[in-house]
Amino acid sequence: MNRxxxxxxxxxVRALTRPPFPVDPYPLYAELREAAPIFQAEDGxxxxxxxxxxxxxxxxxxxxxxxGRESRIRSDPRYADSAALQTLGHMLPxxxxxxxxxxxxxxxxxxxxxxxxxxxxxxxxxxxALLDPLAERxxxxxxxxxxxxxxxxxxxxxLGAPGDRHADLVAxxxxxxxxxxxxxxxxxxxxxxxxxxxxxxxxxxLIEARRSEPQDDLLTxxxxxxxxxxxxxxxxxxxxxCVFIGAGIENTKHYIGSGLAWLIREREAAERGRRDPxxxxxxxxxxxxxxxxxxxxxxxxxxxxxxxxxxxIPKGDRLCAVMAAANRDPAAFANPDVFDxxxxxxxxxxLAMGTHFCTGAGLARLEAQVVVGRFLxxxxxxxxxxxxxxxxxxxxxxxxxxxxxxxxxxx
Numbered sequence: 144m145n146r147x148x149x150x151x152x153x154x155x156v157r158a159l160t161r162p163p164f165p166v167d168p169y170p171l172y173a174e175l176r177e178a179a180p181i182f183q184a185e186d187g188x189x190x191x192x193x194x195x196x197x198x199x200x201x202x203x204x205x206x207x208x209x210x211g212r213e214s215r216i217r218s219d220p221r222y223a224d225s226a227a228l229q230t231l232g233h234m235l236p237x238x239x240x241x242x243x244x245x246x247x248x249x250x251x252x253x254x255x256x257x258x259x260x261x262x263x264x265x266x267x268x269x270x271x272a273l274l275d276p277l278a279e280r281x282x283x284x285x286x287x288x289x290x291x292x293x294x295x296x297x298x299x300x301x302l303g304a305p306g307d308r309h310a311d312l313v314a315x316x317x318x319x320x321x322x323x324x325x326x327x328x329x330x331x332x333x334x335x336x337x338x339x340x341x342x343x344x345x346x347x348x349l350i351e352a353r354r355s356e357p358q359d360d361l362l363t364x365x366x367x368x369x370x371x372x373x374x375x376x377x378x379x380x381x382x383x384x385c386v387f388i389g390a391g392i393e394n395t396k397h398y399i400g401s402g403l404a405w406l407i408r409e410r411e412a413a414e415r416g417r418r419d420p421x422x423x424x425x426x427x428x429x430x431x432x433x434x435x436x437x438x439x440x441x442x443x444x445x446x447x448x449x450x451x452x453x454x455x456i457p458k459g460d461r462l463c464a465v466m467a468a469a470n471r472d473p474a475a476f477a478n479p480d481v482f483d484x485x486x487x488x489x490x491x492x493x494l495a496m497g498t499h500f501c502t503g504a505g506l507a508r509l510e511a512q513v514v515v516g517r518f519l520x521x522x523x524x525x526x527x528x529x530x531x532x533x534x535x536x537x538x539x540x541x542x543x544x545x546x547x548x549x550x551x552x553x554x
Contacts, residue, residue, distance in 0.1 A: 156184040159540050160325070168438070168540045169480070172468035181454040188325055188442065189454070189462040194476075194489070196452040197469035200440070200462055201496040205449040207239040214239075215444045215461070226343060227322035227335035233382035236390075236441055236499060243498065246379060249368055250502050253301065253361050253387075259505045262297060266513040269296050274521055277552060282528070285518075285548035286400050293514055294395040297506070298388050303360025304349055313396075315342045316389040324541050325442045325463050339385075346384045361387070395507045397436035397544030402515040404532055404548055405430045405482065412484045413519050420516065426484035427511050428491070433482060435493035438467035439541045466492045467540070524553025 155175045159168055172192060175182065180193035191197045200206055208215050216222065216232040231237050235246050252258070273292055277283040295309045318338025321331045353366045365380055406413045406426060416423030442463050445456045456462065470491045471479040477488070494501035501507070518525070528549035535546045 152179045152182050153185055156182070156186070156190060160186070164536060164539055166534060166536065168467065168543075169471065172465060173471065175465075176468045176472060181452050183454075183460070186326060187461065189451075189456060189460060190439075190465055191451065191462060192465045192468035192472075193452065194469040194472040194474060194492070196454075197440075197464035197466060197492055198496060199451045200443060200464040201492065201499065203449055203451065204498075205445060205447045206443040206451075206456075206462060207446050208237050208243075209444050209446060210239055210242070215442060221329075221332060225322075225332055225336055226339035227319055227332060229378075230319070230339045230343060230382050230385055231322060233378045234386040235383070235502065236386070239446075240498070246383065247502060249365075250383065252364075254502055254505055256505060259509055262301070262506065263509065263513065265300055266293070266297060266510060267517065269293060270514050270517050274517065278521070278554065281554045282549070282551050285403050285550055286396070286545055287547070289514065289518070290396045290399040290403070290548070293399060293510055294392045295388070297510060298391040301360070302349070302362045302384065302387060303353075303358050304362065304388075308345065311341070311345070312388055313392055314338070315345075316392040319385070319389050320393050320538075320542060323441060324539055325439065325461070342385045342389070343381060346381055346388070350380060350384065391503060391506070393542065394436045395503075395510055397542070398431060398507055399511050399514050400545040400548055401434040401436070402427050402430050402511045403518060404527065404545060405434070406515055406519060407525050407527055407550065408530065409482055409484075412482070413523070415484070416516065417519050417523065420512070422484065423516050423519075424508070424512055425486075427508070427515060429482055429484050429486055431493045432470045432476070432486075432491035433480075434543065435466045435470060435491070436542060436544055437493070438465070438543050439539075440464040440466060440495060441499075464492065464495075466495075467543070522550075522552045522554070525550050526553060 152175055155171050158165060159171055165171060176192035181189060181191045181196040183189045191200045216228055216237050219228055222228045235243060235250060238246060270293060273289050277288060291313055295312050299306055315338040319335050319342060322335035349362055350366055353363045357363045362384060365383060412426045416426050440463055442461045445458050445460045448458050449456050470493060473479050475489055494504045528551055532548050533546045535544055
């Protein structure tokens with residue numbers, strides 16, 4: 144397939160990736176998918192928007208991040224002066240095998256089903272403590288009062304980080320994510336660098352404390368791995384701790400927010416979820432399909448000439464799988480824009496697939512289930528004050544989440 148010469152796909156990509164960003168990007172994703180399931184835009188990036196094309200991008204070993212100085216992140220001419228790019232360059236999502244394999248095996252120990260399930264009791268206690276003041280007021284703003292607090296508390300509990308800097312960690316994660324987009328302006332990178340420097344200073348202090356006084360926590364385990372057969376070098380240690388905090392906060396809080404918004408609105412599904420945890424899990428998976436927090440995947444580079452769904456991708460070209468478009472592809476999902484908690488079909492691509500499938504997927508799902516489940520059980524008559532609730536408009540569609548979630552609890 145040759146690159147499309149029509150102007151409409153170009154204008155759609157511009158509308159999706161340049162400010163002002165659309166409040167509702169899904170009609171644009173659908174139009175782009177129908178016009179060109181895989182399309183090379185004027186910015187040089189290929190965008191895979193059909194389910195088949197996006198899945199192929201995730202599974203093709205010829206599409207990755209590259210290695211060493213030739214990797215996608217480290218080849219950026221601003222790398223040497225950017226704290227954000229240097230931090231990202233040593234993170235798992237921006238690595239290829241064998242480094243990716245080595246680091247993933249180490250990190251995966253923290254996310255076994257048993258390890259994730261051990262967090263349930265902490266989660267339930269934390270969520271209940273956050274719901275108490277909401278009950279006293281009879282209303283609240285669920286992003287500020289609930290979703291912002293849970294993921295950072297969970298990650299800090301796992302790492303053994305003190306709980307006095309939660310607000311700072313949320314702010315730093317919000318800044319660092321600006322450097323993850325397919326294209327990053329100098330202004331965006333400067334914003335991300337500020338967050339990265341704060342992250343690195345804070346995490347570096349925690350690491351030094353664990354070296355002198357080991358604890359029974361994940362951060363100590365990572366520090367000890369640093370000296371075991373070169374399993375983790377100093378930069379990887381720092382970046383791994385940062386990615387635990389950054390990815391664990393930003394993406395999960397938006398998944399929780401969307402889960403709350405959808406199931407407050409979808410009362411039949413909420414009632415079934417109150418009675419049956421499996422029904423709640425299915426409903427939240429449908430929310431994840433319809434409203435993925437990460438809408439456009441981290442770009443990949445063609446490590447060799449390869450073909451993706453009929454498109455010839457030359458070595459060195461860059462590609463993005465557009466999960467938000469692929470998840471609503473009618474070729475994969477019947478009535479794809481309809482919320483159907485009993486849907487039968489292929490897995491959604493919101494947490495990626497293949498080698499780079501999200502390591503923390505189990506934890507993110509558990510957090511959403513506990514938060515949404517306990518909220519619905521306690522406040523069955525809650526309603527949205529503003530429906531639909533507003534989405535953040537200062538971030539690209541690469542990341543999507545509610546700016547606010549005002550509710551009346553109906554008490």
